[in-house]
Each structure stands twice: as C-alpha cells, then as structure tokens.
Amino acid sequence: MIHEVDEGLRLLLVEAGLQESGVDLVFEAPTKDWAARRNAPTVSVFLHGIREDATRRRTGTAEEHDEEGTVVGWRTPPRWFELTYLVTAWTNRPQDEHRLLSEVLRCLVRSSALPARTLTGSLAELGLTVEIEAAGSGADRQSTADVWSALGGELKAAIDLRVWAPLEGERTSAGPPVTEGLVVRAAPAQDGEGAEPGRRLRYDGASDPGEQGFAAERERQLPPGRRRRGSAAR
Incomplete structure (x- = not known):
C-alpha cells in the first residue's frame, strides 16, 4: 500500500507539470550527503512516519462472491494508516526553492483526496477515498526540527503532508x-x-x-400406557 501511495503522489505532481519544467521528483531522504550529490532542481517527498488510525478500525468479515453468487471467501475490513511526508524543494537559490515549493503547495491543496485516476493496485481495487492534508495543523505530530536533526541536515522550508490510506484486509478462501x-x-x-x-x-x-x-409445535406421540400431564385418567 505504501508504494501505491507514493505512486499516487508522484502522478499528482507530474500532472502539475513539475517534470516538464525539468524538475526531478524523488522519494529519497534529504540527507546532507544526498544534497551534496544533487545536480538539478529537485522536489523531495520523504516518508518519515507511519502509524495506524485506530479510530477507523473495524471488526468482522465480509463475504466475497463469484459471478454466480457463490461464496468464494471472506475478507477482514481494511485497516487505515496515516503516512507523514516531508516535502522540500532543492535548487541553487532560496528564491527558486520557494517558488518551486509554492507550485507544489498549490498542487497539493487543490483537493482533499488523491484523484481516482492516480490510484493503482490495491488502492484502486478497494475504491476507497485516500485523503490528503498539506501544511495542516496538529500538535501531536513529530516536530519538523526533530526530523531534520535525525537526517543530519540543516532546517529549511518544508511542507508537512499527511495521507490516510487503507491497507487491504486478510482473505480466507472458502471450500467448494x-x-x-x-x-x-x-x-x-x-x-x-x-x-x-x-x-x-x-x-x-x-x-x-x-x-x-x-x-x-408438533403433536408428540406418547408411549403406550402413558398420559399427558394434567389430563384426567381414564
């Protein structure tokens, strides 16, 4: 599911025309060594947090049927996870970075969910809404400064991007x-x-x-010589 979310974000940013303007789009960690090797304008979409959204957890199973309506298996409900990305722009000038980051932000805030055309694999099969939130508020999230500290780099402008995506449930096959x-x-x-x-x-x-x-209720036959309770003896 995670790689399918990556692909959905990539397609969304490609539709905005980033690659047509000569900008590289990568999902690598923006470490100090990586920044030193960069040789073109780049947008980094770095995944640094994965946690389950327990408020959406459901129990039970759902039947799966074939074309004739026969039960062929059971599947547990999908489980939802929140994926947190650090989106940064890299050029040789801060002004160009801010201009590039503005275009990325404009693209991300146009919709509250990934368009269906950008979903692939299990995300497309489930047909559920994959929500996104760019530069939102939230006191319970990991500090951006802590992320930069873990990466060993210097703090710079970044977009905090969150995605809520379903992980397909487990399937149990039914016998004939x-x-x-x-x-x-x-x-x-x-x-x-x-x-x-x-x-x-x-x-x-x-x-x-x-x-x-x-x-x-059915009339029950009594053995010979027995009578029903409450009836008078003959």
Missing part, C-alpha cells in the same frame, strides 16, 4: 460448495466391524414443514 447429500452408515459395534454400505440422503420428496418451518 456441498453438492452431495449426507452419507449414513449403520454398524452393530462401535469399532465399525460389519458395517453395512452407506446410504446417501438426497432429501427427495421431503414433506413441507409448513409456514413456521421446523420451529412449529
């Missing part, structure tokens, strides 16, 4: 449907010796149980 009746065998002993050939029950010509089915 039962097409044969129950086989009943009778044996005179518990060890099965002398068992007669089995008889397959096909339920042909079964009687109609009525509107209430087999839950309806």
Whole structure:
C-alpha cells in the first residue's frame, strides 16, 4: 500500500507539470550527503512516519462472491494508516526553492483526496477515498526540527503532508460448495466391524414443514400406557 501511495503522489505532481519544467521528483531522504550529490532542481517527498488510525478500525468479515453468487471467501475490513511526508524543494537559490515549493503547495491543496485516476493496485481495487492534508495543523505530530536533526541536515522550508490510506484486509478462501447429500452408515459395534454400505440422503420428496418451518409445535406421540400431564385418567 505504501508504494501505491507514493505512486499516487508522484502522478499528482507530474500532472502539475513539475517534470516538464525539468524538475526531478524523488522519494529519497534529504540527507546532507544526498544534497551534496544533487545536480538539478529537485522536489523531495520523504516518508518519515507511519502509524495506524485506530479510530477507523473495524471488526468482522465480509463475504466475497463469484459471478454466480457463490461464496468464494471472506475478507477482514481494511485497516487505515496515516503516512507523514516531508516535502522540500532543492535548487541553487532560496528564491527558486520557494517558488518551486509554492507550485507544489498549490498542487497539493487543490483537493482533499488523491484523484481516482492516480490510484493503482490495491488502492484502486478497494475504491476507497485516500485523503490528503498539506501544511495542516496538529500538535501531536513529530516536530519538523526533530526530523531534520535525525537526517543530519540543516532546517529549511518544508511542507508537512499527511495521507490516510487503507491497507487491504486478510482473505480466507472458502471450500467448494456441498453438492452431495449426507452419507449414513449403520454398524452393530462401535469399532465399525460389519458395517453395512452407506446410504446417501438426497432429501427427495421431503414433506413441507409448513409456514413456521421446523420451529412449529408438533403433536408428540406418547408411549403406550402413558398420559399427558394434567389430563384426567381414564
């Protein structure tokens, strides 16, 4: 799922015309060594945080059917995860970096979700909305200064980007449907010796149980010499 979110963000930024203007789009960590090797205007979309959104967790399973309506398996609900990216622009001049970062920000804030045309793989199959939020507020997030400190680089202007994406649930396959009746065998002993050939029950010509089915009350025959409770003796 993570690589599919990366691809969705890449397609979104490509549609904005970044690569047509000669800008490289990468998903590498903007470390000091990486910055020294850079030789072209670059936009870095660095993933540095992954955590589950527990408020969206669901339980249970859902049936999966084939074209004929037969159950072929069960799947657990998807689990949602919040992916946090650090988006930065790299050029030889701060003014150019800010201009490039403005174009990226304009592209990211146009929509609150990744367009369906940018979704691939399991994200496209699930058909769920992949929400995005650029430069939003949130006191519970990791500090940008802490991220730069971990990368070993100097603090610079960056866009904090969050994406909420579903991870496809686990699937359990169903066995083939039962097409044969129950086989009943009778044996005179518990060890099965002398068992007669089995008889397959096909339920042909079964009687109609009525509107209430087999839950309806039925008259029970008593053994000879017994009477019902509450009835007068003869």
